[in-house]
Amino acid sequence: MPNISWILAFLLSAATGVLSGYGIGGGTLLILVLVLFCGSSQSAAQAINLSYFLPTAGASLCFHAKDSRIDWQAFWPAVTAGIITAALASWLAPHIDTGIIKRLFGGILCYVGIREVFAKAKPHKSPQREEKSR
Amino acid sequence: MMMKKKWICALSGALTGIVNGLFGAGGGLILVPLLIRAAKLEARRALPTSVFIILPMCAVSAARYLARENIGLQPLLPYLAGGLAGGILAGLTFDRFPVTWLRRILGVFILYAGVKMVFQL
Numbered sequence: 001m002p003n004i005s006w007i008l009a010f011l012l013s014a015a016t017g018v019l020s021g022y023g024i025g026g027g028t029l030l031i032l033v034l035v036l037f038c039g040s041s042q043s044a045a046q047a048i049n050l051s052y053f054l055p056t057a058g059a060s061l062c063f064h065a066k067d068s069r070i071d072w073q074a075f076w077p078a079v080t081a082g083i084i085t086a087a088l089a090s091w092l093a094p095h096i097d098t099g100i101i102k103r104l105f106g107g108i109l110c111y112v113g114i115r116e117v118f119a120k121a122k123p124h125k126s127p128q129r130e131e132k133s134r
Numbered sequence: 135m136m137m138k139k140k141w142i143c144a145l146s147g148a149l150t151g152i153v154n155g156l157f158g159a160g161g162g163l164i165l166v167p168l169l170i171r172a173a174k175l176e177a178r179r180a181l182p183t184s185v186f187i188i189l190p191m192c193a194v195s196a197a198r199y200l201a202r203e204n205i206g207l208q209p210l211l212p213y214l215a216g217g218l219a220g221g222i223l224a225g226l227t228f229d230r231f232p233v234t235w236l237r238r239i240l241g242v243f244i245l246y247a248g249v250k251m252v253f254q255l
Contacts, residue, residue, distance in 0.1 A: 001209055009212035010219075017220015022228060023166060023181035024236050025243030026220070027159070032246075046158065047203045048213050050196035056217035056224075057189045063225025064182035071179045074169060077140045078147025078187045082161075085148045086191045089155025090198075098156050099254070105153060105160070106251025109244050112167050116241030121234045 002038035002045070013052050020053060021060030027053055142173040147187055154191050158199075160251070162188040163244045166237070177233040181240075 002009070012033060020026030027049040034045040064070055146168035153161035165187060169180040249255075 001205065006212040010216040013213040013216030014220040014223070015216075017217040018224045018227075019220075019239070020217070021185070021221040021224020022231070022236055023162075023185040024240040025163065028163070028243045028247060043199070043203060044205065047196070047199040047205055048210065049159075050192055050199050051210055052213040052217035053192050054189070054196060054217075055214050056221035057185050057192070059218050059221030060225040060228075061182070061186055061189070061221075063222070064185070064228065067229070069179050069182040069228065070186055071169075071175050071183045073139060074143040074173055074175055074180075074183050075186055077144035078150070078165075078169075078183075079190060080147070081144040082147035082151035082154075082187060082191055083194075085151030086155040086161075086194065087151075089152045090195075091155075093156050102157060102251050103254070105157075106248045106253075109160070109163060109248025109251060111248075112164055113241050113243075113245030113248050116167055116237050116244055119234055119237045119241065121232070 002034045002040035002048070004038045013056075017052070017056040020056045026056070139173055143169070146173060150187065151191060154188075154195065157251075158195060160247055161191070163240075163247055166240060167244075170237075177237060178229075181233070181236060182228065 004012070013030060016026040016030040016033070018026065019029060030052070031042075031045040031049050034040040034048065035042055040048070061070070146165060149168070150161035150165045153164070162184060165184040166180050169175045169184060170177050175183065
């Protein structure tokens with residue numbers, strides 16, 4: 001477990017909690033700080049992140065839902081499919097070598113990350129160009 | 135059109151689940167770009183919707199981790215309380231930030247996670 005006082009733990013998770021509530025990767029930052037600066041093991045930091053996300057997401061979602069920021073047509077198919085594949089994959093994970101898959105996925109993340117960093121304020125695509133790319 | 139969006143969202147969720155199930159985390163990072171670029175959600179709604187989609191997967195992983203790590207509830211309390219406060223603040227202030235900048239911050243974390251995975255750090 002990380003070696004910090006409860007008040008620091010509270011402040012840290014409140015700060016990353018804002019990012020988590022926005023959906024922009026607060027958990028990644030929390031794990032990073034806990035492991036690099038607070039003497040936590042990777043697995044304890046992951047356990048903290050997974051459990052702290054529950055009240056964090058729950059609280060932010062009350063407001064997101066109230067202000068109609070949830071796209072329900074997207075939510076239901078995604079969450080149904082996600083639960084099924086998550087269960088299957090976690091059952092499969094101990095039986096396969098995930099090293100190569102992890103590297104491949106990491107490569108995809110690098111590409112996606114760069115594209116998101118340079119995301120345009122208004123991503124207008126001209127319809128002609130879209131047809132050309134098909 | 136409606137039908138197509140439904141299937142793209144199902145595929146995006148399925149991919150998120152596979153990644154989360156295999157590696158324990160990381161699926162959520164590609165969910166927002168998928169929802170925006172493939173399913174054509176507005177960015178303003180893609181971010182909060184992704185939080186909700188990940189929540190149940192996270193709950194299952196949390197239960198599994200806590201059972202394995204043998205951490206009691208007490209040392210977790212400040213993190214849970216802090217997260218709750220941060221989550222409320224996020225819900226109250228979300229509309230005040232330009233979504234493009236939120237995406238860029240997310241992009242930095244995606245890139246960081248990607249580099250870490252490629253080099254197996």
